[in-house]
Structures are given as structure tokens and as C-alpha cells.
Amino acid sequence: MHPILKSYFQDLTQIDEEKLEALSPYFKEKTVKKNEFLLREGEVCRFNYFVLSGCLRLFSVNNEGLENTRYIAFEGKFGTSFTSLITGDPSIEYIQSLEKSVVLTITKDDFFYLVENEPAVNKIYRNILESAYITTQKRIYDLQGSDSLGRLKWLLKQQPRIFNRLSNKVIASYLGITQYTLSRLKANL
Amino acid sequence: MHPILKSYFQDLTQIDEEKLEALSPYFKEKTVKKNEFLLREGEVCRFNYFVLSGCLRLFSVNNEGLENTRYIAFEGKFGTSFTSLITGDPSIEYIQSLEKSVVLTITKDDFFYLVENEPAVNKIYRNILESAYITTQKRIYDLQGSDSLGRLKWLLKQQPRIFNRLSNKVIASYLGITQYTLSRLKANL
DNA sequence: GGAAAAAGTTGCTCTATGTCAACGTTTTGA
DNA sequence: TCAAAACGTTGACATAGAGCAACTTTTTCC
Numbered sequence: 069m070h071p072i073l074k075s076y077f078q079d080l081t082q083i084d085e086e087k088l089e090a091l092s093p094y095f096k097e098k099t100v101k102k103n104e105f106l107l108r109e110g111e112v113c114r115f116n117y118f119v120l121s122g123c124l125r126l127f128s129v130n131n132e133g134l135e136n137t138r139y140i141a142f143e144g145k146f147g148t149s150f151t152s153l154i155t156g157d158p159s160i161e162y163i164q165s166l167e168k169s170v171v172l173t174i175t176k177d178d179f180f181y182l183v184e185n186e187p188a189v190n191k192i193y194r195n196i197l198e199s200a201y202i203t204t205q206k207r208i209y210d211l212q213g214s215d216s217l218g219r220l221k222w223l224l225k226q227q228p229r230i231f232n233r234l235s236n237k238v239i240a241s242y243l244g245i246t247q248y249t250l251s252r253l254k255a256n257l
Numbered sequence: 258m259h260p261i262l263k264s265y266f267q268d269l270t271q272i273d274e275e276k277l278e279a280l281s282p283y284f285k286e287k288t289v290k291k292n293e294f295l296l297r298e299g300e301v302c303r304f305n306y307f308v309l310s311g312c313l314r315l316f317s318v319n320n321e322g323l324e325n326t327r328y329i330a331f332e333g334k335f336g337t338s339f340t341s342l343i344t345g346d347p348s349i350e351y352i353q354s355l356e357k358s359v360v361l362t363i364t365k366d367d368f369f370y371l372v373e374n375e376p377a378v379n380k381i382y383r384n385i386l387e388s389a390y391i392t393t394q395k396r397i398y399d400l401q402g403s404d405s406l407g408r409l410k411w412l413l414k415q416q417p418r419i420f421n422r423l424s425n426k427v428i429a430s431y432l433g434i435t436q437y438t439l440s441r442l443k444a445n446l
Numbered sequence: 447g448g449a450a451a452a453a454g455t456t457g458c459t460c461t462a463t464g465t466c467a468a469c470g471t472t473t474t475g476a
Numbered sequence: 477t478c479a480a481a482a483c484g485t486t487g488a489c490a491t492a493g494a495g496c497a498a499c500t501t502t503t504t505c506c
Contacts, residue, residue: 130402138397151391160398183383190379194372197386202340204393208327209349211400212433213319216463236484244401249463251485405493425454438493440455 070095072120072144073172080195083188091189094182095172100165107163113152115173119143122169123233127241128161137242139203140166140230146196153179166234216245220253259284261309261333262361269384272377280378283371284361289354296352302341304362308332311358312422316430317350326431329355329419335385342368355423405434409442
């Protein structure tokens, strides 16, 4: 098993080496070009992705063509459209690689099979969902509770690497503001 | 076991009657007055609540004293501040009963004990987290993706009972707008 | 049942942020 | 390596929605 995924499991569970190696074949390595799409709106999501290097962005495009970025999965994180994966409905969001990335892919069926039958994966999945719950609770209060400048400062403090690695356009779409407003805010920080 | 909670389990799991009855003692019935608080900001959340009748509101208060409502748990739903329950950190949100309500309470320790040791509860918890994931994904895109009128129409369509049972003030705080704006929007629907 | 409090409505004004356009800078890919 | 495209910045202007105040209606609870 790839060492990054192995650490991920070992940090969250007490799984033994043998079982860990048994899980390995379910994950296939895949290299993704910068800006390549792993999922488009309207498609049913069929894979869960674990990022080994690079990063994936989850975003949607609204009626006016504006992008909203919901989540960035950096290396060492799972990232996929769980909503589509869980419901089987067409996705309302896109998954795009923002950098040349290497990911491990596991199919939806394999993933949920392991969730049901392998306690370590059940635990991992629970942890993913719990983390998502915590992050999005904060995000909802943050989106509604502060103005653009407040949100920018919050993000600078919480996730500084976002500013090193992502374009202003993506950051703006993550903050829910236009790139123009972001540019002005940064000029006055 | 209370029939509403029993149905909840039976809809989501294949648990047998005997095990179901064994779970019953973990849940204690509690009556809550209208507007009573079950949790305040800064307190560590110690219970999970299952609503039998009435409804609970999860909300936070920002620096300017404005309320943001994140979730309403109506009858037949679990509702608590999972973030505080999971992390053990003080809650950033309040839990308040919006109507005279009857809830079943289960302690945090009992709940997570059952999540680990009773497959049916593990499944229930997974379902709660998955539902929350799906709801909040939509909510984030909704908050960022449309204007106030769009959000109002969306809510009217998705959750009409909210309009029958909750005050405009609460609805406004759920939509992330002021009561004034909501009042004006409704006048022009 | 009635006084007091809370909630809802509406006019006026103000402000943060969006929109659009122009222009400089950086990145991309043939 | 160089042209084209994408990205970032900034000014001028437009606008959705906030803030506040006055008033009406509804709810609360002695």
C-alpha cells in the first residue's frame, strides 16, 4: 500500500499490516494533468479519490456561469462528490485537478463494500463524514456571519497554503466573492 | 422503544425487535418548553436529541449579534451540535426549542458506545452524517449561488413546512438575510 | 382579558460588493 | 521562444440588501 494512504489508515485506525495490504489492490494509481476534470456536472460519480500529490477542487457553476468552490482536497486527503456517490444521482458539482496530480482511485462499489465489511474502512469513512460535517458547519456560519474581509482573514489564518498554491480566481470562488473584490481586499490588507 | 424512533431504525436498518428493545433504555424522554435552550454557545454538548414532537433549531450568533440558523430538526429527526459532540470542544452554536417539544435524549458516551458496538446504530449515525453532508453541500452552493429571492423560492419549494411553523425572523436567519428583506421579498412574490 | 413585549411591515438612506472595461503581467503550449 | 490566452489590478458606475425608525399586528403571560 502506498505509504501516504498507509499513514492515513494508521492515524485513524488500529488496522494490522496484513489487512492493510489486503486493501491495497482496491486502489489504483492515476496521474491527472493540471486542469483535467475527473467528474463533470450531470455525470454520476463512480470513484472516490485519495490525493497523493497535487490537489483536486470541487466546485459548481451557477445559472449565471459563476463558479463556487466548495472544497479543495490536498495531498493526503480523500476527495469526491460524496453526494453523487451516496445517492447515485447525477452530480451538481465538478471535480477538477488544479495541479498535475497523482491520485489513488477506488470504485464506488468497492468503497461501499469495504465500508460495510471492513471495520477500518468504516471508521475511515465515518471520519471523512465527521470532518466534512465540522468543516461545513463552520463554513456555513462563516459565509453568513462575516463580510468579505472577515472571510478572507479567516481563510488566511486557517488555510494559508491555499494562498500559496491556488489562483486568486479560485480563492475568490471559494470565499464566495468576485476576483475583483478579492483583488481590492488584498490591496488593503 | 418509542414508535417514532422504532420506525426510524427500521427504515434504515434490519435490526430485530429484541435488539431494538435493548437500545430503548439508552434514550430518556424529556419535555422542553417553547424557546427553551438545550445548549448554549460555549458549553460542551453532552447529548444527542431525537425529536418526537415540536422542533429544535441550531443557530449561532455573530459578532454583531445577528443570528444564523443552520438547521431545524423537526419530529422524527436527530438534532444536536455534532461538531461539539465529536470534538468535545465548546459549541459555537445554540440548540433551542422553537415549539413545545418532546425529545428523546441519549448521552454522548452512550451514543458513541453504540456507534462502535451496535451495527444498527453505526448505520444510523452514518446515515445522519451522510444526510448532513448532502444537505450542507446543497446549502453551500445555494447560499453562494443565488440571490435572496432565489434562496427564498428554493426554500419554499424544498421545505414548505418551515413557512407554516417558523417565524419570519427565524426563516430570515436561515436564509442569511434580514427580516426586513424577507418581508419585502414576500410582499413581491 | 388586557397590558406589555415581540414580531412584522414599510419608507428612506447608505454601503459593500458586483459589473464592466481597460490595461499590465504571467503562464501556456506550439 | 514567442504569440496567444489567461490572470490580476484598478477605475467608474450600478444595485441588492442592510440599517434605522415609525408604525401596525400578533403573541405572551399575569
